Amino acid sequence: MITKLDLRNFYIAPDAPWKLRWDGAVLAGAVLATVLAPLNLAFDFSDSVFFLLVDIGITLLFIADIIILFHTAYVDKRRLVTDKKCIRMRYLKGWFWLDLFAAVPFFLFAGPAYLTINRVARFARITRILKLISGARVIGRLKKTKINPNVMRLALMIFWLLLAAHIIATGMILVGGVPADLPDGMRYLQAFYWTVTTLATVGYGDITPDRNNPLQLLFTIITQFIGVGMYGFIIGNISTVIANIDIAKSQYREKMERINTFLKYRNIPHDLTKRINDYYDYLWESRRGYDESSVVDELPFSLKIQVSQELHRDIITKVPLFKGANHSFIRDIILNLRPVVYTPGDYIVRKGELGEEMYFISRGAVDVVSEDESVIYATLQEGAFFGEIALLLSSPRNATIKAREYCDLYSLDKRTFEKILEKYPDFAKEVAKMAEQRRKETEAAAKKKKS
Structure with a gap:
């Protein structure tokens, strides 16, 4: 990617998409040259038009790569260096001489097999193997990919x-x-x-x-x-x-061996042992055994914000309570969400308990059931939320909610929510209005039920 129009300050960004593709093409050319050079030495392809055309193409590719590298910026201590003199000096002290030997136009010395210069050119082509060594910079970038x-x-x-x-x-x-x-x-x-x-x-x-x-x-x-x-x-x-x-899997197996040894030593019942193993199996299948919060907490604040927003933005924007909130408020809410996992049949909230958290469903499903669990009023799926009344009113839960299957949830507790509201007084007033409206609706529903 050309980032400057001024030719005096012209440079090529090392991570530009087209530059990465170019480096891949040069590496492929180096591999081809490394394969062909020994074959030509063994069988002598001097009379082959195809070999001559391939040799010319590889030579032009290597020459063009030298020109490009003389204009390619580099990163030093996380800083992009674009100074032309620094770029030239670094290249001349580094890969330039290997690249130069590889770019020699050996096809100019082609001729009858009996000529000494032809035999010398065939042997000299072996130097193109050196281009693979300079191609290590491309391989180094490949190691930073998802492979x-x-x-x-x-x-x-x-x-x-x-x-x-x-x-x-x-x-x-x-x-x-x-x-x-x-x-x-x-x-x-x-x-x-x-x-x-x-x-x-x-x-x-x-x-x-x-x-x-x-x-x-x-x-x-x-x-x-x-x-x-x-x-x-x-x-x-x-x-x-x-x-x-797969280091993560090796660590997971080692962890499970320790857990099962402990469970066996303490004579934990078989059914409970199976539930514990199923829980860890689920963590492995869904998260590869990683604790999401601990991984995110180790990041610097700026990256932590970005990762948290990628993980939770869609969930938060669906909640009516947060509609109209500014970006900073949403960011603070997202940063204070905590992941929790429930296994099938676990009670998430019970009717009559004093509510302190609301929940967002990331994966799985929960059932809203009657107090005696004989009736399922509703089933909430991924993207749904519940318990928002706990953030508005210190009132008992009005329903019992159980995990239908393994569930990945995110929780937000009332105390944290109130601390965040202190930073945003305007939005706090809106929340107070919502709370008052919800209180009136709750009282009206209670009177209607008594009557």
Whole structure:
């Protein structure tokens, strides 16, 4: 995204959407170049028009990337640096030289296979592997996405293993380790097969180096050393990735083991134990075991406000009591909501109790029932609210409300509400009017019932 029209101060924002897509295209070009360079070294594609066009395209892509990077701002200590001199110096001291070697137009040196300059150009193309190293900045940004970091780590490990196997396989072809009279595809497949069996320390022995060829023997020895180290690396990393692929679930299982051990030690009845386990299972399924309030409370105030508004705005705006309230009042209400969970059959409020909280239903359903629970007057679903009279009047509950299923609710207590009203005297007057109106309606209903 170009944020300045003045060409003297022109810079490119590093997080601009088109810049992220461009970096992805450059990374794809680097992967393609890294795959093609060893193949060209093994099979010599100098006469291939397709390879020439691809090589030209990759070169132009890398050259354009260098030009773009000379104008791309960067973030230093959470501050966006747009100074042209600082951008140039940082790039020249960083990835520039790797990018420059990768952008050399090797296609200009193409010619008959017997020319020395052509052979040198084929070997020099291997330097384009360095572009993958500079592509680490793109991979670093991918790790900040919603992709599980352990899944990303596993994918990168598989990619580097396949790339290493590809390069070793082409090396085996180059030293003459597979018959030259086979088609190119079969030669590569046999070389790759030999590489995999060697790196995996399986070593079937059906494809072996010529014992009278020192180059092939030396290449095999080096590959075996690489295979031993790579085998240990793979085992260690895969076990770590599998263990950490879902840290939250591992922590949840550990927590449940502790809880169940305690319940068993204290001889808690089976039915109650099952209810406790069902409750924690519900917390895992609905919240991945996280306590919402503790997570939000750890955020700085500005972020806490934004997250709370995203979570609760729709619920609050449906309540008639808060219609017409200003933004600051709604913000204070939202910040003081507290999440609560009720299991099926739990009493949320009982008729006759003195009300101190009102509730907002985020998930689940509750039944409004008669005092003897023989009649269900209504069922309230997600987005509904109840108990608002508790915020207006210190009067007993006029109904019993039970959780029909697992319910995620948010509560707002009377004391907190009154403290908030002290900051907004104008709205407090409106609330007082509502309370007086509700008191009259309640008294009229009571007289009507007696008569």
